[in-house]
Amino acid sequence: MPHSSGEGDEPMARATLKLVPKAEAAGVSDEEIHDIATRDRERAFDLLVRKYRDRIYYHALYITRDSEEAFDVAQDVFVRGYHEPRLFDPGFRTKAWLFRVCTNRCYNIVRDRHRRGGILDRLGKASAGLQVQHTAIDAVLDREMSEGVAHAMDALSPEHRTILTLRYFDDLSYQEIADVLQVKLGTVMSRLSRPKVRLHGVLSEGEGE
Amino acid sequence: MNCWRVQNLVAPFLDGELPDAECEAVGAHIEVCAECLAVIESVEALPPLTAPRAPQELEAALFDRFDACLKERLAAGIDPGIDAPTGVGAAVAGLARREVRVPMVAAAAWLGVMVMLAGGVALNHTKVQDLEDSVARREAIIQALQERVAVADARSDDGTDPPGRAMAPVFLPPSAPSALGAALPPRRGLYSQPGIVGASVRQASYDAPRVVR
Numbered sequence: 476m477p478h479s480s481g482e483g484d485e486p487m488a489r490a491t492l493k494l495v496p497k498a499e500a501a502g503v504s505d506e507e508i509h510d511i512a513t514r515d516r517e518r519a520f521d522l523l524v525r526k527y528r529d530r531i532y533y534h535a536l537y538i539t540r541d542s543e544e545a546f547d548v549a550q551d552v553f554v555r556g557y558h559e560p561r562l563f564d565p566g567f568r569t570k571a572w573l574f575r576v577c578t579n580r581c582y583n584i585v586r587d588r589h590r591r592g593g594i595l596d597r598l599g600k601a602s603a604g605l606q607v608q609h610t611a612i613d614a615v616l617d618r619e620m621s622e623g624v625a626h627a628m629d630a631l632s633p634e635h636r637t638i639l640t641l642r643y644f645d646d647l648s649y650q651e652i653a654d655v656l657q658v659k660l661g662t663v664m665s666r667l668s669r670p671k672v673r674l675h676g677v678l679s680e681g682e683g684e
Numbered sequence: 685m686n687c688w689r690v691q692n693l694v695a696p697f698l699d700g701e702l703p704d705a706e707c708e709a710v711g712a713h714i715e716v717c718a719e720c721l722a723v724i725e726s727v728e729a730l731p732p733l734t735a736p737r738a739p740q741e742l743e744a745a746l747f748d749r750f751d752a753c754l755k756e757r758l759a760a761g762i763d764p765g766i767d768a769p770t771g772v773g774a775a776v777a778g779l780a781r782r783e784v785r786v787p788m789v790a791a792a793a794w795l796g797v798m799v800m801l802a803g804g805v806a807l808n809h810t811k812v813q814d815l816e817d818s819v820a821r822r823e824a825i826i827q828a829l830q831e832r833v834a835v836a837d838a839r840s841d842d843g844t845d846p847p848g849r850a851m852a853p854v855f856l857p858p859s860a861p862s863a864l865g866a867a868l869p870p871r872r873g874l875y876s877q878p879g880i881v882g883a884s885v886r887q888a889s890y891d892a893p894r895v896v897r
Contacts, residue, residue, distance in 0.1 A: 528750060529743075533735065546750065554757055615738050624731050642695075643733035649701050664702075667695035668727075675726045 505569055512563030519563055524553055530645055531577050537640045538581035542613050548580045571654030574647065578637060578655060585633060627677040635670035642667055685709045690720045694727050
């Protein structure tokens with residue numbers, strides 16, 4: 476799909492991605508990236524990838540709990556971003572868009588995984604084959620997620636886990652979470668409060684056993 | 685502010701994200717509600733939620749692979765099939781990807797019902813039109829016949845028409861009931877002359893009144 480560069484109607488050229496050093500990208504604000512996109516969309520996209528690839532990857536990893544799935548999701552998010560004509564439009568909430576696309580893709584993967592697991596269980600076959608293939612990163616994640624509060628999060632619903640992840644792992648503001656989940660700010664406030672109260676209950680039950 | 689509301693605002697209250705007015709209202713509530721105070725204290729006492737991260741060397745290798753793979757995909761122009769079309773295309777693509785929450789079965793059923801409704805409305809409209817046309821034709825026939833009968837009634841016994849009301853033949857449309865002539869009340873002798881104006885025209889009359897089909 477061709478895209479305008481912002482100034483003219485030149486289609487966005489392919490195969491010119493030159494990822495800039497991460498340190499340079501980290502210091503660039505979203506507004507600056509949008510500003511750069513009006514002159515050089517390719518460079519703006521490079522900066523965007525550098526700035527958000529870690530966070531998008533880890534966001535996908537926290538939801539899917541599978542490093543390879545997370546890798547594919549993060550790739551898809553940025554490829555889709557590359558083809559998204561509004562990505563650098565003034566007023567377009569790029570960060571929220573990236574997290575929203577990522578969250579939706581992860582939900583689909585988790586849902587499909589549960590469905591496939593359910594089918595195999597009904598057929599009387601072990602669904603162990605659908606478990607994640609452990610890489611070194613999966614092993615680290617499993618270890619860290621198997622203890623403390625992160626482990627207690629397993630007892631929460633996927634929706635509650637996602638909103639806690641967006642807030643406390645991905646460090647998004649309340650307004651950004653509202654944009655990602657496409658809900659009102661008040662809804663974000665209540666949706667964040669309930670799982671935290673529940674989390675305390677889960678941890679207390681664990682201590683009592 | 686009630687307990688339910690306060691417990692829905694625990695997180696923003698502790699994160700300092702509440703507007704001043706609501707923050708004060710929560711503060712005022714927990715001064716008098718031990719239960720809500722206990723909930724807030726318990727949430728505040730939760731260990732911090734920290735994001736698990738892979739060791740740096742693993743991360744470096746991972747993101748090198750990520751960059752190379754992304755470059756390759758963009759260079760090849762590979763579209764993951766999740767490009768965002770708009771309008772009907774978006775709906776169809778969304779259904780195909782199961783990103784649209786409406787199950788396909790429900791969507792198909794809805795579409796079927798809508799098609800049946802539209803067909804029913806169109807059929808009904810056609811039938812109503814036909815009926816209206818038929819009623820209009822019959823009314824025209826009845827009116828013409830009534831005029832003829834009125835003229836016949838006014839005719840004098842010697843058979844002369846009243847002044848200014850000479851009988852003229854009434855031409856009925858082909859759709860008029862074929863038994864119309866026979867249905868007319870016999871008065872001065874009914875006769876009929878079929879085919880006086882071509883094969884499709886029939887004259888039915890008693891005395892001077894003539895009804896021609």
